[in-house]
Amino acid sequence: MNILGAGIFKGLGVTLKNFVGSYFDKERLTTNDYSWRPDDKLPQSVGEYPKEEGEQLSDTTTVTNYSRNFPMLLHDGGEPMDTVRCVACKICERECPPQCIYIEKDYDENGKHIKRPAVFDIDVSVCMSCQICVEVCPFDAIVMNSQFELSTPNRFGGLLLRRDDLLKSNDYYHQIHPEEAAARDQQMAEAKAAKEAKKKAAAEAAKKKAEEKAKAEAEAKAREVAEDKTEDTE
């Protein structure tokens, strides 16, 4: 026989446990309190995401389960726009299902196309994190980022990420997704090696062909010379 009203007290116990627990166990809280931060700026990336007051910004570079994945542009270190992998081929722009990518090519003063984007915008309020841009990119230039804090005080265009917001170094990629980045680097190295080998083979083949041609020509010439001699003797 149950005590009358025992269920209510059990429920009250559960809520009491949550009430008290939320003061002592920071992991329980589903939201993060930034009221202690000196300015109103919210953390912008995983690397800038401290959980508690006094914690160093660089201490929390791991990707949390609560992060959201939106694309970023990779560069190979140094000055971002010098080493950016993107060539503004616009394949991702065409393939993007919700059409959240906008690209403009970059031109030098002579009107010649430089292989890099002048404008590269991703509207993350539209992006559905489908990764199709990552799949289709032939240059491994666009990969998925992991960001926790995406809220912004600006409701007009605050979620439109510009080219310079999207540019991230390959080292950062290694930091947030080590295995994936290593696999991608290896794949790229293999592809590069294969390409070089092919190039080498092609060059060798061409050289061989040229040699053969030269030999044949020399033979023909020799034969001609011999024929001339015979003619002379007649």
Add this chain to the structure above:
Amino acid sequence: MSLDLIKDILIATVPLLVIFPSLFAFTTWLERKTLARIQNRIGPNKVGIPCTRISLFGLGQPAADGIKMLFKEDIVPNGADRLFHLLAPILALIPAMLVLCFLPLEFPWSKLMSAKSGVQAFLLDGAVIFFFAITGLNTLAIFMAGWASRNKYSLLGGMRAIAQMVSYEIPLVLSAVVVVMSVGSLNAADIAKAQEGWNWFVLTPWGLVAFIIFFIAALAETNRSPFDLPEAESELIAGYFTEYSGFKFALFFLGEYISMFAISGLAVVLFLGGGAGPGVAAFPWIAVVWFLAKIFGLILVMIWLRGTLPRLRVDQLMAFAWKFLLPLSILNILVAGFARFIPQDSLFPKVVVWLVSFGVLYAAAWGLNKLNRADVKPREYKYAE
């Protein structure tokens, strides 16, 4: 009317009009914070002193909400009855404020400022009766709001409110009757005085049962969860105040919280010893502090229950009032009467009387619970073959 009388009236009523609305502001903050913590959130923590970064745990939030409410547009629906639409929130607030006067609160400054010793708003002999009579007006205001809005949700909310409040008023009054019987007075101050020295009624078996019934019925009377059917936001948008915005909405909100204070205050008077507590003999003004502390204790329990319990269904609500609370409270009156008048000598020592009455009441509650539980059978589909 002499000048002294007017002065006395002001001394007695102005504190009620100042203290309780400010406590209302604090309670909204407390409720939001507590519910947030129950749901593992933080709750309001940003608004503090304006133009500074001092947030004071978000204690400025009620003020900010109040200013927001004042500046909001006051919308009256096209087909609404404009007069009654305006009148309803005012009528909801008036009885709530009025019943505060019946609480035996003696603020310390009233003794200093008045010629008489200790001014109190209404030292009425029939305070408890008047309390229930005036609380009943609240039902009218709520139905007026529902009817005048000319909105289906509002009307449904108003109808639910009528059914609920009329049903729960009966157990509410019947559980108070137990205390009135034991003391033999309807005067709130007398009732509080009778409980001095830890003779609180909640510490007797019939008093405990009456307190539980009173508290449940009070939850229903003030439309608090789990009895918030008239304003069930998942079913009726906001029930009877769906069509209210701006300051009229704030008045409803204020009225609701003030009636929470009032009915908690009555519970404190009837069952929890009024202002009784340690230190009252040495410093009489501590009684007010104890009184308000007990009210806040009850309100915290209300918030806690709101964070815990899901809303009842309409049929469950009515069945609970008529089939469980009503018979139990009538039986409780009988038990209290027997316990009061049985000769407490060696034949029936106090302990035996208490144990027997507690046993009878518990058995009755258990039996009523069993009787009310319908047998759950697998569902039969008669016409689906």
